[in-house]
Amino acid sequence: MAAREPDWVPGDAWLAPGYAEWAPPAALRGAVACLWASVVPDGADRATLVLPDACSDLVWEQGIGGYVAGPDTGPVRTVTKAGTVIVGVRFRPSAGGTVLGLPLSEVRDQRVALAALLPAAARRLPAGLSPAEAAARAVDIAGLLIAEVAPDHAVSQAAALLRDPAARTEDIAGQVGLSERQLRRRVHAAAGYGPKTLQRVLRFRRFVRMLDAAGEPPDLASAAVQAGYADQAHLTRECSALSGLTPAALARVRAQPSGGSAIMAVPISRKPSRA
Structure with a gap:
């Protein structure tokens, strides 16, 4: 062929x-x-x-x-x-x-x-x-x-709502017609982790997109608020947990060219690895 x-x-x-x-x-x-x-x-x-x-x-x-x-x-x-x-x-x-x-x-x-x-x-x-x-x-x-499968519309709607960092998971459950326990179970199955973790990761992705779109290193205090964090200290804690780097260090990494052997992070992340 x-x-x-x-x-x-x-x-x-x-x-x-x-x-x-x-x-x-x-x-x-x-x-x-x-x-x-x-x-x-x-x-x-x-x-x-x-x-x-x-x-x-x-x-x-x-x-x-x-x-x-x-x-x-x-x-x-x-x-x-x-x-x-x-x-x-x-x-x-x-x-x-x-x-x-x-x-x-x-x-x-x-x-x-x-x-x-x-x-x-x-x-x-x-x-x-x-x-x-x-x-x-x-x-x-x-x-x-x-x-071969039917989409889980309730989880799709919940994931969309969880993009709002101020959203409360208990409110979202009601909005999509599920109990909090049902929402946790179905989000775990569809997304791999619970609603609160999904919300954290989606908020972090928003910050990463902001870094990628910035022509120069952003003001981190302002970026923290725009991304949905309580303050810069909150951003620093979450960025360290999810990337292993401080926000300033991550901004430098995202600004590096993708060539050579330098550690890099591709847009919105990818996952190539040895299986």
């Missing part, structure tokens, strides 16, 4: 060195946040600081094959060999567990071989595929998995 070119990226842009994201096909957008590719140039391994993003990923890594990257609750440092190509489908916080057919809390803070979770899918993503074929197959697999 001839290798297929993925139709979700412009031309050969997905093979450009570095990391890039694209919008998924329209039919997948309810469950998929983005499609992404990471290409490590020849000549030097790349060290990466992976940040929690409240998402889970279906990943194919050249020479490794398929695996699932569960939601993280803290920073993960990885090293990817020079010349490696990785492609992935990133599921929204409210969709990963439903689409993959398992409580996502079972793979929290883990990278699990796809063969252990979805053997049929793993057979379609062997390590020796061309990156183009792996990218096309990963999207096909995601589409089939999404088509």
Whole structure:
């Protein structure tokens, strides 16, 4: 079978060195946040600081094959060999567990071989595929998995409401028609952790996006308030817990170029790692 070119990226842009994201096909957008590719140039391994993003990923890594990257609750440092190509489908916080057919809390803070979770899918993503074929197959697999399940609308709505850092989980439960206990159980299954942790990670993502959008290091006291933290001290505690760095140090890391072997953090985080 001839290798297929993925139709979700412009031309050969997905093979450009570095990391890039694209919008998924329209039919997948309810469950998929983005499609992404990471290409490590020849000549030097790349060290990466992976940040929690409240998402889970279906990943194919050249020479490794398929695996699932569960939601993280803290920073993960990885090293990817020079010349490696990785492609992935990133599921929204409210969709990963439903689409993959398992409580996502079972793979929290883990990278699990796809063969252990979805053997049929793993057979379609062997390590020796061309990156183009792996990218096309990963999207096909995601589409089939999404088509087989009904979305949990209550959890989707709760996840949207939890983007507000001032929202109270007990109020959200009532708004989506669940008890607090039901909400915790279903968010654990779909997102990998409870509503309060999901809210923390979503707030942190807001701060990271602010860093990425800033042309220069922001005023951290102001950024803390804009991101939804009580004050700069609160931001510092949360940033240290979720990234392992102070806000100022994280701002410097996010400003670094992605080349070479410098520790970096890609947009909204990605999770390539050895399965």
